[in-house]
Amino acid sequence: xxxxxxxxxxxxxxxxxxxxxxxxxxxxxxxxxxxxxxxxxxxxxxxxxxxxxxxxxxxxxxxxxxxxxxxxxxxxxxxxxxxxxxxxxxxxxxxxxxxxxxxxxxxxxxxx
Amino acid sequence: xxxxxxxxxxxxxxxxxxxxxxxxxxxxxxxxxxxxxxxxxxxxxxxxxxxxxxxxxxxxxxxxxxxxxxxxxxxxxxxxxxxxxxxxxxxxxxxxxxxxxxxxxxxxxxxx
Numbered sequence: 001x002x003x004x005x006x007x008x009x010x011x012x013x014x015x016x017x018x019x020x021x022x023x024x025x026x027x028x029x030x031x032x033x034x035x036x037x038x039x040x041x042x043x044x045x046x047x048x049x050x051x052x053x054x055x056x057x058x059x060x061x062x063x064x065x066x067x068x069x070x071x072x073x074x075x076x077x078x079x080x081x082x083x084x085x086x087x088x089x090x091x092x093x094x095x096x097x098x099x100x101x102x103x104x105x106x107x108x109x110x111x112x
Numbered sequence: 113x114x115x116x117x118x119x120x121x122x123x124x125x126x127x128x129x130x131x132x133x134x135x136x137x138x139x140x141x142x143x144x145x146x147x148x149x150x151x152x153x154x155x156x157x158x159x160x161x162x163x164x165x166x167x168x169x170x171x172x173x174x175x176x177x178x179x180x181x182x183x184x185x186x187x188x189x190x191x192x193x194x195x196x197x198x199x200x201x202x203x204x205x206x207x208x209x210x211x212x213x214x215x216x217x218x219x220x221x222x223x224x
Contacts, residue, residue, distance in 0.1 A: 030209070030210040031210050031211070031212075031213075033212065033213065035215075040217065040218075041149070041200050041202075041217065041218045041220065042215060042216070042217045042218060043202065043204075043215040045212065045214060045215075048211075048212040050210075086155065088155075088213075090209070090210065095168070096168065096209075097143070097160050097162065097167040097168045097209050098143045098144075098145040098160030098161075098162065098167065098168055098204075098206065098209060098213075099145065099157045099160060099168050099170070100145070100147075100157065100204070100213060101157070102147075102154060102155040102156075104154050105154070
């Protein structure tokens with residue numbers, strides 16, 4: 001099956017700093033999503049971005065499907081940005097119905 | 113509109129017992145997927161249902177089963193619980209394949 005690798009595994013920042021999280025995947029995808037997992041475990045949707053670039057406030061994401069990677073940018077980080085960020089993909093083809101394959105996540109800690 | 117609702121939020125069971133978890137998708141969504149999250153294995157896909165049919169299944173033993181009802185609500189059942197089944201179980205719904213998935217708050221199962 002498809003492999004998803006996220007980097008870095010851990011990231012520590014001072015408030016106000018910018019950061020880039022990366023997601024590499026090993027095959028073509030129909031769906032790519034970025035999530036932030038809150039302390040209670042819920043996955044909060046950040047971006048649905050199988051290709052192209054999107055922005056939402058201080059966050060933006062870019063997926064280059066032909067090169068099989070996606071980037072999540074966080075600018076002017078805040079302590080509330082702390083948590084785990086996941087990239088998840090649905091492999092292209094006819095057998096991956098509803099199956100998201102997740103990376104191992106990036107643990108982001110933002111210090112005041 | 114209401115999001116994905118999972119019940120119960122927390123559950124404590126004894127080894128050997130069985131458990132049933134419930135997931136109500138976003139209104140209009142017909143695909144429901146289930147995931148298990150553990151510290152050691154990360155987020156792993158259990159199965160996906162669409163219009164009451166299981167279309168995809170992950171690599172879990174037969175003790176894990178599910179079903180979907182005509183109103184798209186889904187249940188998953190784990191029989192003969194083992195300590196290793198302790199995990200956060202997450203449900204996601206989407207309108208169709210290759211569309212954005214939305215997750216519920218999860219059910220945290222502890223097996224003692």
